[in-house]
Amino acid sequence: MTKMYGHRQNRVQALNDLSFKIDEGEFVGIMGPSGAGKSTLLNIMATIDQPTSGKVVVGGQDVTAMSDAELANFRREELGFIFQDFNLLDNLTVKENIALPLTLTPKLPADFDQRIVQVSEILGLNELLNRYPSELSIGQRQRVASARAMITKPKLIFADEPTGSLDSAAATELLRYLTEINLQEDITIMMVTHDAFTASYCNRIVFIKDGAYFAEVTKHGSRQQFFNSIIDMEATISGGHTHVR
């Protein structure tokens, strides 16, 4: 796909003939230097933005050809979002925040209570269901946002720098939970990150540069080996300068 921003002299080609595939059940990371087009790609894949040319196919459905009404349904039923600023509603309890995507559907699912229990267990939120977001740590809030993203049993979860505002202990914890969501619930995850440690929890990293596919690294051995391969690729992509973050 291709994505252009702006007009005439101000034209920016954010994505340049970028094409790749994600298999069902994968936990894929997207990395690349600043300005490479990661957010643009995520927004297009997440159906928040449209490509200038090309298409996005999810589970056999061409999302770029859907009407607004079809898209709204598709987003609600098939996709989950975990963005950095959480977007939790302060006046709702943790439980109400988690349940929000379900209460937006015409009819509550029959297994509503069971789903709340299940996702709270996976994300370690059982004891916190009656609290308000302001009474939680940042890491706990991010877990509530993750629980909300998976409550509808989406096919695909998009995560944008999910560990960006977490300290390393909270980041590690969230990444363990995301891995669990991926494995136990069989939900495909696509995550944009700058951070090699965060990326090392994925099973494949697609590197993009200047809006185009650059390379990919797949996890074979241990997470530490994968981490090292990611660092090496970061050095290659930036022309020999490693940025240790």
Ligand SMILES: Nc1ncnc2c1ncn2[C@@H]1O[C@H](COP(=O)(O)OP(=O)(O)OP(=O)(O)O)[C@@H](O)[C@H]1O
């Ligand atoms: N709304 C916009 N209008 C014009 N140009 C844009 C717009 N959004 C992004 N761009 C440009 O498109 C290119 C890709 O931006 P994008 O935000 O996707 O990169 P990124 O890889 O997410 O960067 P970062 O890691 O810094 O967040 C950049 O050159 C950016 O300046």
